[in-house]
Amino acid sequence: MNVIIDAEFNPVPSLQQIAKVQLAKTAPKAAAVAVFVKSEGDLPDALDLTREQLELAGFAGKKSDALLLPGETAKVLVGISKGFKTAAEIRNAVACFTRNAAKFSELAVELDALTLDGVPAREAAQAAAEGALLARYAYEPLKNKQNLVALETLTLIGENSEAAAGAERGTILATADRLARDLGNTPPRHLNAYKFAEVAERVGPEYGLEVEVFGREEIIEMGLGGLLGVNAGSVQDPRLIKVSYQPEGATEHIGLVGKGIMYDSGGISLKPSNASHCSMKMDMMGAAAVFSAMTALKELGVKTRVTGFLMCTDNMPSGSATKLGDVLTMRNGKTVEVRNTDAEGRLVLGDGIALAAELEVDAIVDVATLTGAAMMALGTQTAAVFANNDTVAQQLQDAGKKSDETLWRLPLDLRLKKAMKSNVADFANIGANEGGAITAALFLNEFVAGTPWGHIDIAGPMESNSDDLWRSAGSTGYATRLLAEFAADFKKPSGDTVGTELE
Ligand code: BES
Ligand code: MN
Ligand code: ZN
Numbered sequence: 001m002n003v004i005i006d007a008e009f010n011p012v013p014s015l016q017q018i019a020k021v022q023l024a025k026t027a028p029k030a031a032a033v034a035v036f037v038k039s040e041g042d043l044p045d046a047l048d049l050t051r052e053q054l055e056l057a058g059f060a061g062k063k064s065d066a067l068l069l070p071g072e073t074a075k076v077l078v079g080i081s082k083g084f085k086t087a088a089e090i091r092n093a094v095a096c097f098t099r100n101a102a103k104f105s106e107l108a109v110e111l112d113a114l115t116l117d118g119v120p121a122r123e124a125a126q127a128a129a130e131g132a133l134l135a136r137y138a139y140e141p142l143k144n145k146q147n148l149v150a151l152e153t154l155t156l157i158g159e160n161s162e163a164a165a166g167a168e169r170g171t172i173l174a175t176a177d178r179l180a181r182d183l184g185n186t187p188p189r190h191l192n193a194y195k196f197a198e199v200a201e202r203v204g205p206e207y208g209l210e211v212e213v214f215g216r217e218e219i220i221e222m223g224l225g226g227l228l229g230v231n232a233g234s235v236q237d238p239r240l241i242k243v244s245y246q247p248e249g250a251t252e253h254i255g256l257v258g259k260g261i262m263y264d265s266g267g268i269s270l271k272p273s274n275a276s277h278c279s280m281k282m283d284m285m286g287a288a289a290v291f292s293a294m295t296a297l298k299e300l301g302v303k304t305r306v307t308g309f310l311m312c313t314d315n316m317p318s319g320s321a322t323k324l325g326d327v328l329t330m331r332n333g334k335t336v337e338v339r340n341t342d343a344e345g346r347l348v349l350g351d352g353i354a355l356a357a358e359l360e361v362d363a364i365v366d367v368a369t370l371t372g373a374a375m376m377a378l379g380t381q382t383a384a385v386f387a388n389n390d391t392v393a394q395q396l397q398d399a400g401k402k403s404d405e406t407l408w409r410l411p412l413d414l415r416l417k418k419a420m421k422s423n424v425a426d427f428a429n430i431g432a433n434e435g436g437a438i439t440a441a442l443f444l445n446e447f448v449a450g451t452p453w454g455h456i457d458i459a460g461p462m463e464s465n466s467d468d469l470w471r472s473a474g475s476t477g478y479a480t481r482l483l484a485e486f487a488a489d490f491k492k493p494s495g496d497t498v499g500t501e502l503e
Contacts, residue, residue: 002194002237011186012199013141014178019151021129021167027108027155032074032101034109036093037061039081044113046075063092064469066100076101083117087127088404090114094131095470103149107132111158122166125156129170130177130481134470137178139185172299173403173484177477179203180285180292184462184475188263188281193239193312196260196284200241200291200310208298214240222331222355226347229328229338231313233267233321238313240352243290245297250305252490255356255451256294256483259345259368260287260312267315267341268323282475283345285462286367287312293483304490309355311348315341327425331355332447336429337422343429345370346443353447362492363392364453366444367479373436375460377410383461383478384410386441388498389452395493396454396486403481404470407456410437414502417442445500452493456482 027033035044039061043051054060054077059067065079078097084090094109101107114124136151156163183191183199191199197213204211216237219227224240231238241260261283264271271277287310294308322328326338328347331354336347345368356364374384383400385407387393393409400407416438419431427446431439441455461478464471 002192003235006190009190010141011191011195012179012182012203014137014182015175015203017150018171018175019133019136019154021154021156021171023111023156023158023160023164023167025157025159027073027157028106028153031106031108031155032076032104034094034097034107035075035077036080036113037077038083039079064096066096068100074101074104084114084119084124085117087119087123087402090119090124091127091131091404092469094128095135098132098135098151099467105149105152106155107151107153108155108157111156111160111163121160121163125163125166126170128156129154129167130174131470133171133174134177135472137181137472139182139474142187169300172296173481176292176296176484177480179295180288180477180480181472181475183288183292184282184285184477188314192236192262192314193260194237196262196287196310196312197239197241200243203295204243207295208245209294210244210246212242214242223329224351225328225330226336226351227311227313229322229326230261230267230315230344230347233316233318234314236314241310241312243294243308243310245294245302245306247303247305250303252304252492253359253361254304254306254487254490255359255361255364256290256306256308257349257352257356257364257366258287258290258308258310259349259370260284260310261315261345261348262312263314264342264344265316267344268317268321269340269342270317271342279463282462283369284312285369285458285475285478289367289458289477289479289483292477292480293487296484297487300484300488302488304487306487307356307359307361309352311352313348315344330447332449334446335425336427337425339428340430343440346429346440349444350447353444353453354449357447357449357451361451364448364451365396365456365483365486367456367458367483369459369462370440370457371437371459374457377437378408378460380460380464382406382408384408384437384457385454386410386412387454388412388445388448389493389495391493391495392452392454395490396456396482399482399486399489402485405461405478405482412441412445412498413438414442414500450497450499452497
């Protein structure tokens with residue numbers, strides 16, 4: 001069954017509001033122009049002020065210091081401390097500028113100011129585009145009164161073909177990221193598995209993707225016991241959404257798998273009725289990141305073939321729900337005793353990872369809002385990464401550095417596996433209380449069938465409490481840009497791949 005609340009509602013409005021990022025010799029009329037100011041040394045020529053005067057206004061040039069000076073063209077002073085050593089610092093500073101010029105629909109930045117300390121023009125322009133487009137994001141389709149002033153143009157003042165290419169790259173990646181945020185922010189009644197599939201079928205082909213949607217009967221035929229087990233308590237049908245990007249002449253192939261729990265109530269292991277669980281509408285951000293990243297591949301000119309599996313259902317309690325002690329048979333034939341229905345993400349991912357492994361891809365990466373334990377360990381700015389192969393882990397971490405979605409590697413500690421023992425099935429879906437993020441990764445490892453694999457747990461950074469530089473309050477779209485950068489730079493993994501048993 002599929003209960004549609006508002007068939008006309010468009011969950012992804014941000015795709016229609018992308019600002020133009022351009023290079024030009026001068027700023028457009030009525031633009032706010034950024035003036036980046038270090039905490040020491042000479043002030044930029046454009047300023048007719050002294051350090052003492054700035055200090056009186058509370059501006060010391062530290063990161064996140066900002067001061068708007070109204071005028072024919074408004075100047076927004078943005079503190080950059082010691083300067084721009086990395087693209088991440090540029091992204092942050094342009095985001096800070098954008099937030100402090102919130103009423104302006106035209107923004108401008110001097111390209112030379114960005115590249116002064118050595119960041120290459122291409123990376124600088126990309127970071128600037130991402131910073132502006134991501135900071136000028138808010139989810140408002142369900143409000144009667146919109147507060148956001150849409151950004152029309154970001155002008156990079158200067159002439160440089162590398163910068164033009166970078167600006168285009170940044171626009172593509174930010175567009176994908178904003179799509180992911182829309183999907184994450186949409187309430188669960190407006191975005192169930194059926195509706196997500198509908199969005200993928202509509203949007204995917206516009207970005208060169210083939211989208212196949214599998215419904216309940218097909219999922220039964222395919223033997224996706226994990227996805228069906230999680231879906232058992234829901235009145236909404238599950239969906240497996242398979243997304244394919246097949247550039248001509250590709251020699252490498254990546255499988256991406258996303259956790260698509262449209263709402264995680266915990267199921268029979270019901271979560272408490274705590275306001276923080278509003279966030280569980282975002283339990284599909286792994287799937288949203290995979291899909292959104294894939295919309296960027298063609299425009300980025302990625303040469304690697306990519307196949308995505310979005311494992312979509314909600315996790316609900318009801319008379320038909322999976323019970324504690326029930327045993328599910330997964331796609332790869334392994335049996336799982338469900339000892340906690342709130343450990344549902346690994347059940348749907350296990351099936352998706354098994355499907356990806358069957359395609360004999362060169363690497364599998366899954367992304368999931370998987371464990372509170374990962375959030376407790378690393379906080380809300382950093383995601384956890386696990387891998388059975390060092391070169392996969394390294395490529396993912398390199399991509400995260402580029403997108404400033406940092407990954408911290410945690411160990412796939414096979415010694416913790418014995419706590420998942422079950423008396424009735426091959427293993428259970430939970431292990432010891434300690435090391436919960438590791439247990440979840442060990443569970444997924446049972447489905448990779450020797451394929452080089454990485455697992456990204458984005459439970460911590462999936463959401464931001466407040467507007468913060470390039471993150472906007474609500475869904476952050478975390479890992480979307482990372483996955484696209486990863487696919488763009490992908491090399492066949494080499495070296496050892498760890499198995500499932502201690503040797
Ligand atoms: N979706 C949650 C994890 C989560 C928690 C994501 C907070 C984002 C913010 C996941 O399905 C879950 O409930 N995990 C349990 C696992 C436990 C039952 C082994 C958890 O982390 O408590
Ligand atoms: Mn759960
Ligand atoms: Zn969950």
